[in-house]
Amino acid sequence: MKKALLFFVLLLGPLLSKSQVQIRPLPLKGYEQRIIDFINDMKVVDTHEHLMSPTRLKQRTALDFMVLLHHYSADDIISSGLPAKLFAKLRKDSLTVKQKWDILKPYWESSKNTAYNRAALLAADKLFGISDINELTVELLSEKIKKAYQTDWISHVVNDKCKIEYLIQDSDDRSFGTKGFRYVVRFDSFIFINSKQQITSLGKRQNIDIANLDDLIKALGSAFNDAKQKGFVAIKSGLAYNRILNYENTSRGSSAKVFEDLMSSPDGTTFTFEDVKPLQDFMMHRVLDLARDNKLPVMIHTGLHTGNGNIIENSKPTHLVNLIMEYPTVKFVLMHGSYPYGAELTTIAKYFPNAYIDMCWLYVISPSYSERFLHEWIETVPASKIMGFGGDYLNIENAYSHLLMGKQVVARVLIDKVKDCYLSESEAKNIARMILHDNAVELFNLSQ
Numbered sequence: 187m188k189k190a191l192l193f194f195v196l197l198l199g200p201l202l203s204k205s206q207v208q209i210r211p212l213p214l215k216g217y218e219q220r221i222i223d224f225i226n227d228m229k230v231v232d233t234h235e236h237l238m239s240p241t242r243l244k245q246r247t248a249l250d251f252m253v254l255l256h257h258y259s260a261d262d263i264i265s266s267g268l269p270a271k272l273f274a275k276l277r278k279d280s281l282t283v284k285q286k287w288d289i290l291k292p293y294w295e296s297s298k299n300t301a302y303n304r305a306a307l308l309a310a311d312k313l314f315g316i317s318d319i320n321e322l323t324v325e326l327l328s329e330k331i332k333k334a335y336q337t338d339w340i341s342h343v344v345n346d347k348c349k350i351e352y353l354i355q356d357s358d359d360r361s362f363g364t365k366g367f368r369y370v371v372r373f374d375s376f377i378f379i380n381s382k383q384q385i386t387s388l389g390k391r392q393n394i395d396i397a398n399l400d401d402l403i404k405a406l407g408s409a410f411n412d413a414k415q416k417g418f419v420a421i422k423s424g425l426a427y428n429r430i431l432n433y434e435n436t437s438r439g440s441s442a443k444v445f446e447d448l449m450s451s452p453d454g455t456t457f458t459f460e461d462v463k464p465l466q467d468f469m470m471h472r473v474l475d476l477a478r479d480n481k482l483p484v485m486i487h488t489g490l491h492t493g494n495g496n497i498i499e500n501s502k503p504t505h506l507v508n509l510i511m512e513y514p515t516v517k518f519v520l521m522h523g524s525y526p527y528g529a530e531l532t533t534i535a536k537y538f539p540n541a542y543i544d545m546c547w548l549y550v551i552s553p554s555y556s557e558r559f560l561h562e563w564i565e566t567v568p569a570s571k572i573m574g575f576g577g578d579y580l581n582i583e584n585a586y587s588h589l590l591m592g593k594q595v596v597a598r599v600l601i602d603k604v605k606d607c608y609l610s611e612s613e614a615k616n617i618a619r620m621i622l623h624d625n626a627v628e629l630f631n632l633s634q
């Protein structure tokens with residue numbers, strides 16, 4: 187009996203240690219490198235960036251080594267203890283590179299482990315040949331950055347280094363043109379209303395005297411048409427930074443009442459969220475009406491907020507379920523892998539044909555979270571609904587290193603799936619092409 191058990195264990199052992207399920211035959215030798223090469227060679231779509239033109243970038247940060255650290259890295263450096271006000275000084279030209287480094291050094295040392303900061307290290311290495319950021323290298327790195335910006339640097343990195351075919355910008359800065367660049371537009375200012383002044387200024391902007399709720403809806407329609415003239419591929423909402431993502435289908439009557447209360451309030455009054463919620467929720471539904479009628483996807487910020495403090499529960503993707511159900515023809519793109527609510531996102535994207543996963547920003551939040559959930563999503567969600575990359579950076583250098591990190595994670599997950607005989611090699615390559623390119627082209631109609 188014991189012998190039979192031993193035989194059984196020996197027989198099953200290799201299978202059990204390999205994977206849970208084996209669907210495909212063992213792959214042919216060399217598949218790992220072939221998958222890596224396939225991913226490295228392909229054109230990609232970048233679903234989400236906030237790239238700044240060199241002129242705008244210079245307004246935000248000096249063109250020295252701080253270009254690599256002024257954005258997400260800043261959050262972790264501040265989280266490690268550097269006061270935000272002092273960090274702001276590091277972005278200006280008033281200090282020398284050496285003076286900046288002396289202030290930054292202890293905080294960099296204590297936070298350089300994070301993926302935000304790893305992205306900066308990788309950018310320094312892969313774009314400027316500087317293998318570490320330290321007191322011996324910051325000056326040379328700064329010189330190289332300055333020099334790079336005297337060339338057509340951004341398009342060189344976008345086209346030659348990243349091989350990005352289409353890049354979707356979430357920014358008013360349209361100086362990048364339309365060759366390969368596409369744009370999203372936000373109508374959040376028509377939703378997040380809590381004062382009379384906001385309504386008045388929306389009216390001024392659209393040249394409409396807003397006296398009642400219908401006028402407000404008219405002004406929204408006019409802003410939408412203006413944006414349409416310039417061209418855009420999706421509506422973006424970043425309101426999870428400001429309020430809970432739960433938008434009830436409130437009645438016109440209750441919304442009109444809030445509108446009237448706001449308009450008759452004394453100048454300078456700001457209403458509480460509870461007081462204005464019916465109107466805000468109502469206006470979100472009007473934005474979704476426009477998305478539906480114009481067949482435009484809606485990208486919604488879910489999960490982690492940038493910066494150093496916010497209410498994370500506000501951005502849980504499950505708050506959006508009622509909207510996803512009420513607008514079945516509107517495609518909802520839930521951004522940032524909903525970190526840390528990946529399991530909620532899995533369920534939503536699995537249930538609803540009109541819910542999509544966007545992994546923009548995700549690999550620099552956490553490569554291992556990205557890996558864990560990409561594994562799960564391949565097992566649970568149609569691959570056609572996963573968008574595998576968006577840099578989500580203000581500067582192109584970190585978008586590039588982010589892409590390198592993303593490609594490593596995607597390759598690793600797909601190699602594992604082939605090794606485990608869950609996917610064949612050709613299925614894995616096909617999924618890579620879908621999630622890093624084809625899905626976004628189709629969803630956002632990018633080739634138009």
Ligand SMILES: [Zn+2]
Nearest residue numbers: 234236356578
């Ligand atoms: Zn973003």
